[in-house]
Amino acid sequence: MNKQILLAKRPEGLPDPSTWKLVSTGIPEPLEGEFLIQQHYISLDPAMRGWLKDRKSYIEPVGIGAVMRAGTVGEVIKSKNQNFKIGDFVSGWGGVQQYSTSNGENYFKVDPSLAPLPKYIGLMGMPGMTAYFGLLQVGKLKESETVLISGAAGAVGSIVGQIAKIKNCTVIGIAGGKAKCDYLINELNFDGAIDYKTENIYEAISKNCPKGIDVYFDNVGGEILDAALANLAMHARIVICGAISQYNATGKIQGPSNYMSLLVNRATMEGFMIFDYRKQYSEAIKQYTLWLQEGKLKSREDIYEGIENFHNTFLRLFSGEKLGKLILKVIE
């Protein structure tokens, strides 16, 4: 049987268990030109919260009663498609379920001998691509700049910081709790770490970035974005990657009150969608592979097990109770 997580109803604020419905259906048969994938791992990402809203955004909302959308990595176990053979490992948009079929569109093959499967939905997947193109192309990072990152111990932030270190930048990360801050300093060699749960964020940024922030890579929005705006260097670039502090807000989103700092500092705030860079993904993957081989890059996956645990695992995105890329293993 194929266990699936369906969207049962649209949540107000933080999703509760009634948001989802676990069902078992028959394993689908691939049609002509299709193949069947047994999914091993499912990617859990903050963006998923946005897909639950009944509002057209960059992508259609997940329909009520539909399988929850998610990135996946798994193995082809049946095929009526010449390009994908039994035994191939593939990554794509399989959704929160154990089996899915595809005609190959938006699927690509991965090689588990080069990197463990979970890395293909982390460093080598959407989070890694987001870090690479967000920092280098949107943020226009230059050597020796000061880079501040929120959500710095997360799937995207931890990669952003390591790329910036490779580019000889001063890197300050913001994260919640001592364990994550220690990880940034001791494991990833960040120059500074700020615990937003215990420190005055304005003072801590000012102290850690005495020359001001050249690039702020924002994953969280809210108060931390305001504090970063208050500490910009001239010609700073703010990369808007996410706003996880606001995703479960039931009222109005907290806008950046200090945005006039953009004017005083001749600074830019820019948003992006990683899909726009898909033609360049191979460049990033090649670079990551090299950096991994050289030992310059570490990526950490926080893997939970069992599709039944989807809801509780999903909540870790917002509670912060995870370290690195959050992944659910769904193969039994």
Add this chain to the structure above:
Amino acid sequence: MNKQILLAKRPEGLPDPSTWKLVSTGIPEPLEGEFLIQQHYISLDPAMRGWLKDRKSYIEPVGIGAVMRAGTVGEVIKSKNQNFKIGDFVSGWGGVQQYSTSNGENYFKVDPSLAPLPKYIGLMGMPGMTAYFGLLQVGKLKESETVLISGAAGAVGSIVGQIAKIKNCTVIGIAGGKAKCDYLINELNFDGAIDYKTENIYEAISKNCPKGIDVYFDNVGGEILDAALANLAMHARIVICGAISQYNATGKIQGPSNYMSLLVNRATMEGFMIFDYRKQYSEAIKQYTLWLQEGKLKSREDIYEGIENFHNTFLRLFSGEKLGKLILKVIE
């Protein structure tokens, strides 16, 4: 005697008459290398409100007891400087007073036979330069785009809209009241005008910009910025020029709640300081002179008289009771 407006105390919220002090002092004598200017006109600009705050920004605050800072245009009536002769007309930072001396730094000569004196603190001065470089260089305007402007009947906004029309764009202006909206449509040939005092700003922008906004030139901030964010086209550019709706706020500035629209639309929000473009001013002045001769550009000055009326005239910046560039004539 030289009548001057001094800053008596820093205002909380909207300045009241006790913010200022009118004094009469002796007319200063130019030292060696200096010249004496009798000021004819004083420029009143929203930015002046920012200079009253006791906080280092892009420029030092005006000191308590100091002459209020302002752009001016006037005539040289005494000179001990070889480059500036009696009878020369000059524009610079003379402050809110009838006479001032200068060594020539940051002063430039103007020609009243080419354009009336008030235009040198309007179209040919800071507001005109702000419109030109803000729209073309920061906003990266392209032919045939949709341009939305707030404060559209003001000194900067009215020029921005006319440049965009010259560039074959669809131009929508937001202003307060029927008279201003009529002016935008009938005098400046804007394609649409929105009266923010009577219309639902979200609906009106959506109706007037069916393809979305490519460039939003923001002079006001607040609710209107949020409504613009909700109506962006892909790859939109928001030029942050000012936030007049927030300058007298005593509490926290209202940040743009809809800023995540930057992400969905791969859009940019950028601030700038016109002084950074000073080496290119002559290019803009040359272009404006040509457009004036061709009848493609109109600029309107709203001129009040008497340095004693400084306070009441200044308040018109925020009440909106003015049309075009606000100027005070101080020569008696």
